[in-house]
Each structure stands twice: as C-alpha cells, then as structure tokens.
Amino acid sequence: MPSEIPRMKREMSRYSVFAVAREAFRDHQGWTRAWGSPEPKRKYDVIIIGAGGHGLATAYYLGKNHGIRNVAVLEKGWLGGGNTGRNTTIIRSNYLQDPSAAIYEKARSLYEDLSQDLNYNVMFSPRGVMMLAQTEHEIRGYKRTAHANALQGVATEFISPARVKQLCPIMEIRGPRYPVLGALWQPRGGTARHDAVAWGYARKCSEMGMDIIQKCEVTGVRSQGGKVVGVTTSRGDIDCDKLGVVVAGHSGHVADMAGFRLPIESVALQALVSEPIKPCMDVVVMANTVHGYMSQSDKGEMVIGGGTDGYNNYTQRGSFHHIEETVRALVETFPMISRLKMLRQWGGIVDVTGDRSPILSKTPLENCFINCGWGTGGFKAIPGSGWGMAELMATGYSPLTEAFGLDRFSEGRFIDESVAAGVAH
Ligand SMILES: Cc1cc2nc3c(=O)[nH]c(=O)nc-3n(C[C@H](O)[C@H](O)[C@H](O)COP(=O)(O)OP(=O)(O)OC[C@H]3O[C@@H](n4cnc5c(N)ncnc54)[C@H](O)[C@@H]3O)c2cc1C
Numbered sequence: 001m002p003s004e005i006p007r008m009k010r011e012m013s014r015y016s017v018f019a020v021a022r023e024a025f026r027d028h029q030g031w032t033r034a035w036g037s038p039e040p041k042r043k044y045d046v047i048i049i050g051a052g053g054h055g056l057a058t059a060y061y062l063g064k065n066h067g068i069r070n071v072a073v074l075e076k077g078w079l080g081g082g083n084t085g086r087n088t089t090i091i092r093s094n095y096l097q098d099p100s101a102a103i104y105e106k107a108r109s110l111y112e113d114l115s116q117d118l119n120y121n122v123m124f125s126p127r128g129v130m131m132l133a134q135t136e137h138e139i140r141g142y143k144r145t146a147h148a149n150a151l152q153g154v155a156t157e158f159i160s161p162a163r164v165k166q167l168c169p170i171m172e173i174r175g176p177r178y179p180v181l182g183a184l185w186q187p188r189g190g191t192a193r194h195d196a197v198a199w200g201y202a203r204k205c206s207e208m209g210m211d212i213i214q215k216c217e218v219t220g221v222r223s224q225g226g227k228v229v230g231v232t233t234s235r236g237d238i239d240c241d242k243l244g245v246v247v248a249g250h251s252g253h254v255a256d257m258a259g260f261r262l263p264i265e266s267v268a269l270q271a272l273v274s275e276p277i278k279p280c281m282d283v284v285v286m287a288n289t290v291h292g293y294m295s296q297s298d299k300g301e302m303v304i305g306g307g308t309d310g311y312n313n314y315t316q317r318g319s320f321h322h323i324e325e326t327v328r329a330l331v332e333t334f335p336m337i338s339r340l341k342m343l344r345q346w347g348g349i350v351d352v353t354g355d356r357s358p359i360l361s362k363t364p365l366e367n368c369f370i371n372c373g374w375g376t377g378g379f380k381a382i383p384g385s386g387w388g389m390a391e392l393m394a395t396g397y398s399p400l401t402e403a404f405g406l407d408r409f410s411e412g413r414f415i416d417e418s419v420a421a422g423v424a425h
Contacts, residue, residue: 301343
C-alpha cells in the first residue's frame with residue numbers, strides 16, 4: 001500500500017512509577033497530552049470510521065503489525081463514547097464454535113499483557129467468570145461447551161454447586177425458582193477498565209502519528225468505479241485508499257451510505273450500578289436462565305446487566321421493564337442486594353446478527369471493510385478483533401476473520417452462538 005507521509009511521531013511521556021515520582025516533584029507539569037487533536041488531512045492510506053475499542057484497536061494493529069501509519073480514525077462524538085464506554089466489561093472466551101473460540105481467546109490472551117503493550121493500565125482483572133447452569137438443559141449445554149473448549153485450548157471446566165458457593169459465598173444456590181445446578185467456569189476470564197482500553201489504544205495510535213479526529217461525523221461514503229475513494233464528513237471531504245467501517249449500532253446506517261445492506265438489527269442494551277459497598281464478590285457471575293449478571297467494580301459498585309430490548313431502536317437508554325426484570329433476577333440469585341440503592345443506569349445501541357456472531361469482512365464496495373455485529377458481547381473481543389481486522393485490511397486475508405465474512409449469510413454457513421452470545425455478555 002502506498003504510504004503518504006504520516007504525521008511525525010508524537011513524543012509521549014512513558015508511564016512508569018519513576019515518571020509518577022518525577023512528576024510529583026515538579027507539580028505534574030511534565031506530562032504530555034495523551035492524544036492529539038489534529039485537523040483532518042486531505043488524504044489518508046486508511047480511514048477507520050468509529051473511535052470505539054474495535055476501531056482504535058484496528059488502527060493500532062495496522063500500525064504495529066503492518067507498518068501502516070498514515071491512518072485517521074473519525075469519530076462523530078468522543079472516543080470511547082459509544083458502547084465501549086458503556087459496557088459491563090466482562091471478558092471471557094468460552095464460546096462453542098471453533099472460529100469464535102479462536103478470535104475471543106486471541107483477544108483474551110492479548111488482554112493478559114495489554115497494559116504492558118500499550119504502556120497504559122487497562123486494569124485487566126482475570127478474576128474468573130462463571131455462567132450458572134440452572135436447568136438440566138443448561139447443564140448439558142455447558143458441559144458440551146467445556147468439552148469443545150478443551151479441544152480448542154480454552155481453559156474452562158464445569159463445576160459443582162458446592163464449588164460455586166465456595167467461589168461466590170453471597171450467592172443463594174438453592175434459589176426459589178431455579179436452584180444452581182453447576183456452572184461453566186473460566187478462571188482466566190474477568191474484567192478490564194473499558195475507558196482505559198479505548199484511551200490506551202488511542203494514545204498509542206497518536207504516538208505512532210495517526211490522527212484521531214473527534215466530533216467528525218461521516219455523512220457519506222464516496223466511490224468511483226465500484227471502489228471507495230473517500231468519505232464526506234461534518235468537517236469536509238477526506239480521501240482514502242481503504243476504509244474500515246467500525247460503528248457498532250450504527251453499522252446499518254453507514255453501510256447504507258456505502259450502498260450495501262447488512263443482516264443486522266440495532267437494539268438498546270442497558271446496565272446499572274449500585275452504590276459502592278465493601279468488597280463482597282471477587283468473581284463475575286452470569287445467570288442466563290433468570291437473566292442477569294453481576295460483578296463488583298474496583299470502586300465497590302455492583303455492576304449489573306440484563307437483556308436487550310425486544311424492539312429495534314437507537315435511544316441509548318433502555319426500557320424500565322428490563323430494569324425491573326434484571327433486578328428481580330439478581331435479587332433472587334443474591335438476596336443481599338435487595339438492600340442496595342441503585343446509583344445510575346444507562347444504555348447503548350448494540351448491533352445483533354441472526355447467528356449472534358460478528359461480521360469482519362470485505363464488502364461489495366472494493367477496499368471498504370466492515371467490522372460489526374458484536375452485539376451484547378464485543379468488549380471482550382476488542383484486541384483480537386483489531387488484530388484480525390488490521391490483517392484483513394492490510395493483506396486481504398486473516399485466519400481470525402475468515403469465517404466471519406458477509407458471504408456466510410448467503411451461503412448458509414452460520415456460526416451459531418445464540419446460546420453463548422444471544423443474551424450473555
Ligand atoms: C450496556 C452494555 C453492556 C455490555 N456489556 C458487555 C460485556 O460485559 N462484555 C462484552 O464483551 N461486551 C459488552 N457489551 C458490548 C460491547 O460494549 C460492544 O460490543 C463493543 O463495545 C463494541 O465496540 P465498537 O468499537 O464496535 O463500538 P462503539 O464503542 O459503539 O464505537 C463505535 C463508534 O462509532 C461512532 N460512530 C457511529 N456512527 C458514526 C459516523 N457516522 N461517523 C463517525 N463516527 C460514528 C460512534 O459514535 C461510536 O463511538 C455491552 C454493551 C452494552 C451497551
């Protein structure tokens with residue numbers, strides 16, 4: 001790919017305990033800006049639309065793994081202000097199908113040393129994730145997943161109710177409606193700080209000389225002879241050789257600008273947190289039958305999520321009946337939370353495909369690529385998705401993304417993860 005001269009690499013302070021000590025002695029005057037705020041250039045080798053985790057990770061691995069640095073990431077709002085900054089941060093890779101296990105496990109393993117790689121503390125906490133089995137059907141399903149994971153090299157196991165109680169003493173395993181019959185346990189699953197993931201990637205992209213341009217909405221995709229040539233934005237036209245569309249809940253809308261349709265629906269998914277309390281739970285618990293999940297943040301808040309709204313919308317709010325259903329499910333599972341006050345609630349617009357698997361693909365418009373369809377569970381995939389998407393955009397092929405092409409919908413090669421990803425996160 002021809003490389004127009006990228007911007008000069010930006011000098012960044014290196015974050016370390018020594019840097020903190022040094023700055024403490026000079027009133028913290030020596031820190032550099034974490035990322036630049038440049039005016040758009042006329043042309044880039046690659047434009048990525050969407051400065052969420054997936055867009056920023058794609059840009060980062062384009063630079064790091066493929067030496068492509070004349071890149072702009074265009075964001076209509078602020079970076080990380082979409083689903084990346086709104087999710088409940090669960091990271092796991094215990095999926096059933098081989099292509100899913102491959103990309104989610106690649107992501108999970110990159111999370112292990114992402115803080116060192118980015119020189120930014122993303123607070124990855126591999127505290128363990130358990131998915132409760134509360135029906136005979138779930139026992140069979142999760143045992144099957146544990147066997148599949150063993151073959152895929154993903155470390156999970158099916159554990160007994162007694163072990164569930166030992167790992168999470170605040171749980172009521174006898175349950176009034178659905179007693180806990182066991183769980184699928186991934187000890188190296190966990191959480192990370194969502195904003196930090198976006199900020200860490202943004203900082204590294206900026207350091208490599210890439211432009212992250214916020215408040216720059218893409219309003220049109222320009223093409224000539226079936227090939228993409230650039231975009232129209234709220235800050236003028238910008239040309240590019242390759243375009244990556246990474247806009248989650250707005251994918252259908254942007255695809256429409258590029259002249260193709262996606263098999264995708266946009267729905268609101270919401271989350272809520274309680275007032276902060278003392279540490280009482282050091283694992284992530286997902287209860288899919290009663291339908292709720294919970295973990296405790298470093299600040300002490302109980303972070304709670306439920307299901308998607310049953311109708312398409314773009315509201316970024318979520319409906320009241322879901323709050324009630326989710327809280328009811330969790331009070332049943334963790335009776336102690338009935339005394340907690342809820343602090344705040346918010347929503348995001350997730351992009352859901354029919355087989356509940358993502359799309360990382362070339363498109364009918366040449367040199368235009370799409371990364372979407374992560375639905376309710378794409379935070380965990382950010383590093384792996386960025387890695388694969390960058391490889392696909394740079395070389396035209398990635399083993400990580402091969403199975404996730406758009407053509408699977410016309411060829412009937414679905415990657416059915418509706419049990420692993422339909423409502424869970
Ligand atoms: C409440 C909630 C809980 C969740 N919980 C989890 C969880 O526990 N674990 C998990 O793995 N996943 C979870 N998810 C899903 C996860 O958040 C998403 O899959 C993931 O963040 C998607 O990242 P992204 O970078 O693709 O999208 P986003 O972070 O949404 O980024 C897309 C960006 O594109 C921008 N954009 C859109 N249109 C345009 C345009 N025309 N021009 C310029 N910019 C544009 C948007 O402003 C946005 O910033 C949850 C989601 C929600 C909403």
